[in-house]
Amino acid sequence: MSYEFEFGDVLGAWDELLHGALNTLWLSALAMLIGLVVAILGAFGKTSGPRWLRVLIDAYIEVIRNTPFLIQIFVVFFGLPSLGIRLEADQAALLALVINVGAYATEIMRAGIESIGKGQIEAGKSLGLTPLQIFRYVVLKPAIQAIYPALTSQFILLMLNTSVCSAIAASELTAAANDIQSRTFRSFEVYFVVTVIYFALSLLFWGLFRVIERTLLRQPARR
Amino acid sequence: MRDFGWGDTLFLIGAVRWTLLLSFVAFVGGSLGGLAVALCRTGRIRVLRWLAAGFITLFQGTPLLMQLFLAFFVPGILGFDVDPWAAAAIGLSLHAAAFLGEIWRGAIEVVPRGQWEASTALGLRYAAQMRYVVLPQAVRIAVPPTVGFLVQLIKATSLASIIGFVELTRAAQIVNNATFQPFTVFGLVALIYFIICWPLSLYSRRMEQRLLVASR
Numbered sequence: 313m314s315y316e317f318e319f320g321d322v323l324g325a326w327d328e329l330l331h332g333a334l335n336t337l338w339l340s341a342l343a344m345l346i347g348l349v350v351a352i353l354g355a356f357g358k359t360s361g362p363r364w365l366r367v368l369i370d371a372y373i374e375v376i377r378n379t380p381f382l383i384q385i386f387v388v389f390f391g392l393p394s395l396g397i398r399l400e401a402d403q404a405a406l407l408a409l410v411i412n413v414g415a416y417a418t419e420i421m422r423a424g425i426e427s428i429g430k431g432q433i434e435a436g437k438s439l440g441l442t443p444l445q446i447f448r449y450v451v452l453k454p455a456i457q458a459i460y461p462a463l464t465s466q467f468i469l470l471m472l473n474t475s476v477c478s479a480i481a482a483s484e485l486t487a488a489a490n491d492i493q494s495r496t497f498r499s500f501e502v503y504f505v506v507t508v509i510y511f512a513l514s515l516l517f518w519g520l521f522r523v524i525e526r527t528l529l530r531q532p533a534r535r
Numbered sequence: 536m537r538d539f540g541w542g543d544t545l546f547l548i549g550a551v552r553w554t555l556l557l558s559f560v561a562f563v564g565g566s567l568g569g570l571a572v573a574l575c576r577t578g579r580i581r582v583l584r585w586l587a588a589g590f591i592t593l594f595q596g597t598p599l600l601m602q603l604f605l606a607f608f609v610p611g612i613l614g615f616d617v618d619p620w621a622a623a624a625i626g627l628s629l630h631a632a633a634f635l636g637e638i639w640r641g642a643i644e645v646v647p648r649g650q651w652e653a654s655t656a657l658g659l660r661y662a663a664q665m666r667y668v669v670l671p672q673a674v675r676i677a678v679p680p681t682v683g684f685l686v687q688l689i690k691a692t693s694l695a696s697i698i699g700f701v702e703l704t705r706a707a708q709i710v711n712n713a714t715f716q717p718f719t720v721f722g723l724v725a726l727i728y729f730i731i732c733w734p735l736s737l738y739s740r741r742m743e744q745r746l747l748v749a750s751r
Contacts, residue, residue, distance in 0.1 A: 386717065476600060507602075
C-alpha cells in the first residue's frame, strides 16, 4: 500500500476533538430533554385533546417522520430568517433537533400510553382524579417503564444525527472534524478518529442505559 | 440572483430521479448484504455470528455521515478513485445491510423452533429448511419493518449531498444559491420527499396492523 498514515496532526488537535465531543453530548442531551417535554405535551394532546389538536399533532408527526432531517435543519436555519426569525447556527441546530426528536418521541410516548389498559384509567376516574392527575400518576409512570428501551435507542439515534448539524456549521464533533480536515488535509485520519469517538460514545450509552434499566427500572414482580 | 420559477421547479423534480436511483441501488445492495448478515447472525458458525453482530453494532453505533465520509476516503487509500456517486452507493448499501440484517435476523428468530424441528424430521438440510420453511414465514413478518426502513433509506440519501452527489437535496442547495428563496425551495423539496415517503409509511403501518390482527 502506497498510502502513508499520518495520525499525528489529528491527534495533536485532541483538545478540539474533546471540545467537539462535549458539544455533541451537550447538544444531544439538551435536545432530548426539551424534545421529551414536547413529546409529553404532544402525547397528552393526542390521547386526551380535542379533535383539531389531534389532527394538528398527527400532521406534525407525519411531516417530520417523512422528510429528511437535513432538509428540516435547512428550513430552520435558512428558511426562518425570511420570516424574520434569525437564529445562530447552534440555536438552529438545537431547534431542528428538538422538532425532529419531538415527533419521534411523541409517537413512542403515545404507544406507551396506549399500552396502559383502559381499566386503569377508568379506575382513576372513579377515584375522582382529574384528567391531569390520571395522566401524571396512572398513565405516565408505567408508560415510562414501557417506553424506556425505545426512548434510549432514540437518544443514541439523536446523538448520531447531531453530526448532520455540521452542514450548517453548528459547533459539534463533526464540524470540529471538518475544521481539522480543512487545515491538515488528513481526511481519512480525521474522519476515522471521529468515527471511533462516536462509536465509543454509543457503546458508553448502550452500557449506561442497560445498567439503569437493570437497577432503577426493574419491573415489580407480577402477582 | 433571480426569481424562483418553473425552470427551477422542473430542475428539482428532475433531481428526484437521482434520489430514487440512489435509494434503489442502496436498497438492492443492502438487501443482498442484509440477507448475508441475517443468515450469518442466525447461523451455526460462531465466528460468522460474531462478525455479523460486530458489523451491525458498528453501523448502528456510528453516524451515517461518517460512514459516507469513510466510504469516500477509504477507497482512495486502497488505490481506487471513487466519485461521490459510487461512494454514496457503497456507503448507503453497507449502512442498509447492517440495518436490514438486524431486522431480518429478528424476523427469522420469530419463526417458531418447532418449524425447524419439523423440517429436520422431514430430512431437510439447512439450505432447504431456509428456502422452503423458514424464509417464507419470516418474509411475511419482515415486510412492514423493511418498508419502514426503506423510508429511512430514502431520507438518508439526502446526506449524499454533503459528499457532493447531486440528488434532490444538493439540487435544492444549488437552486437556493441562485434564487435565495430558502423557504420556498426547501419547503418544496420537503414536500417532494413527503410525497415519496408518506405512502410507504402508510403502507408499512397498514401491513403491520394486518399482521397484528392475523396473529391474534
